[in-house]
Amino acid sequence: MKKIALLIILLGWSALAHASGSLDSVRVWPAPDKTRVVFDLAAAPKHSYFTLYDGQPYRLVIDLAGTRNATDLDALDFESMMVQRIRTSSAPNGSTTRIVLELSEGVTPTVFPLPPNERYGHRLVVDIPGQSVPEERITRTADRLPERKVIVAIDPGHGGEDPGSIGPAGTYEKNVTLPVAQRLADAINADPGMQAVLVRSADYGVPLNQRTRAARRERADMFISLHADAFTTPQPHGASVWVLSRRRANTELGRWLENREQHSELLGGAAEILTSNGGDPYLARTLLDMSIDNSMSGGFDAANILLKELEGITRLHRREPQAASFAVLNSPDIPSVLVELGFISNPQEEQRLRSSGHQQRLANALYNGVREYFVRHPLDGTILANTKVRKHTVSSGDSLSVIAQRYNTSVGAIQRHNELNSTVLRVGQVLEIPSS
Numbered sequence: 001m002k003k004i005a006l007l008i009i010l011l012g013w014s015a016l017a018h019a020s021g022s023l024d025s026v027r028v029w030p031a032p033d034k035t036r037v038v039f040d041l042a043a044a045p046k047h048s049y050f051t052l053y054d055g056q057p058y059r060l061v062i063d064l065a066g067t068r069n070a071t072d073l074d075a076l077d078f079e080s081m082m083v084q085r086i087r088t089s090s091a092p093n094g095s096t097t098r099i100v101l102e103l104s105e106g107v108t109p110t111v112f113p114l115p116p117n118e119r120y121g122h123r124l125v126v127d128i129p130g131q132s133v134p135e136e137r138i139t140r141t142a143d144r145l146p147e148r149k150v151i152v153a154i155d156p157g158h159g160g161e162d163p164g165s166i167g168p169a170g171t172y173e174k175n176v177t178l179p180v181a182q183r184l185a186d187a188i189n190a191d192p193g194m195q196a197v198l199v200r201s202a203d204y205g206v207p208l209n210q211r212t213r214a215a216r217r218e219r220a221d222m223f224i225s226l227h228a229d230a231f232t233t234p235q236p237h238g239a240s241v242w243v244l245s246r247r248r249a250n251t252e253l254g255r256w257l258e259n260r261e262q263h264s265e266l267l268g269g270a271a272e273i274l275t276s277n278g279g280d281p282y283l284a285r286t287l288l289d290m291s292i293d294n295s296m297s298g299g300f301d302a303a304n305i306l307l308k309e310l311e312g313i314t315r316l317h318r319r320e321p322q323a324a325s326f327a328v329l330n331s332p333d334i335p336s337v338l339v340e341l342g343f344i345s346n347p348q349e350e351q352r353l354r355s356s357g358h359q360q361r362l363a364n365a366l367y368n369g370v371r372e373y374f375v376r377h378p379l380d381g382t383i384l385a386n387t388k389v390r391k392h393t394v395s396s397g398d399s400l401s402v403i404a405q406r407y408n409t410s411v412g413a414i415q416r417h418n419e420l421n422s423t424v425l426r427v428g429q430v431l432e433i434p435s436s
């Protein structure tokens with residue numbers, strides 16, 4: 001009986017504490033197109049806001065009524081080109097917390113509350129539009145070089161407010177996909193025949209449809225989305241590779257044909273043929289169909305090659321490419337694959353996915369696979385199409401004799417070609433493999 005009474009008191013107490021409202025934390029996510037500021041609140045926000053844009057610094061003032069500030073805003077660490085500072089200011093009354101965002105431009109903010117979900121409680125979200133992180137644009141050399149680089153778009157899954165799956169030791173999927181993507185981009189950019197484009201380069205969210213749109217905008221030749229699997233039990237483990245399924249392609253096809261504008265964007269050069277033919281719907285369908293067929297078979301081939309490379313360094317969950325209807329893969333004109341790097345829900349695999357050594361091995365395997373794909377499926381006018389020499393990125397456990405055996409050549413030939421004075425290799429080193 002005593003216990004029950006105590007419980008009721010505790011429940012009543014916590015209900016009271018919630019009703020009084022508090023600002024518990026502030027999170028800031030600078031992205032290429034906006035800065036998102038999220039206020040975590042103990043109760044649904046009673047908020048109002050106004051702007052003071054008469055001079056610099058431009059100020060967005062947010063009042064949270066009935067809310068006590070439980071955060072130290074000065075300790076907030078972020079770098080945004082749009083939001084210079086977040087501070088408190090004297091409030092109109094004692095029960096209100098007044099927050100001031102100092103902005104570099106007088107832009108129109110979007111302010112909206114979000115209800116609790118399985119991960120977060122009550123939130124007030126403030127979006128400040130405008131470029132907030134320096135954009136890493138690729139340098140185009142295509143105009144000056146007779147041969148162009150193959151462009152690979154790499155999509156590190158999740159980010160920002162969306163952590164993806166969470167491992168038993170608390171590892172966020174978004175924090176595994178980003179470093180592997182960055183290491184893969186580094187390996188690709190070190191290759192004179194290839195250029196990487198990262199769909200996101202830091203910890204922010206990118207909507208699904210914008211991920212493939214970024215790949216199309218950069219005229220990518222391949223799209224790779226990186227993820228880590230999760231299951232409700234700890235046993236499943238291993239990597240897998242997915243490609244766009246035909247079924248999805250068919251439903252998407254119908255939708256695209258309804259939207260002429262998006263449709264010509266997808267068809268690229270073919271759009272001009274369409275216009276000159278008065279927009280014949282059958283021709284449109286045939287052309288789009290062909291491009292879907294091509295990119296699908298391309299995706300399957302790429303997936304097979306990637307699986308072969310991954311097999312050397314990690315266990316596989318499925319040995320065959322899997323077909324899926326992931327929204328992120330709905331780019332019909334680019335061979336697109338989604339790589340599940342492993343199961344973050346498996347305790348051993350979670351530890352491996354966290355280790356920089358394993359992240360580098362995964363990146364090397366993916367790099368080798370992507371390169372292999374474009375050597376086997378040469379694209380007209382690309383440097384790789386005329387490459388006779390193959391490249392190998394050294395991963396841990398590699399030795400010259402293992403590599404020589406694999407490419408059917410000799411240790412001496414590799415040493416001579418790469419001007420190596422010893423047989424000592426370092427992980428990540430790129431060797432040219434002379435044709436035997």
Ligand SMILES: [Zn+2]
Pocket residue numbers: 157158164165173226227228
């Ligand atoms: Zn994921």
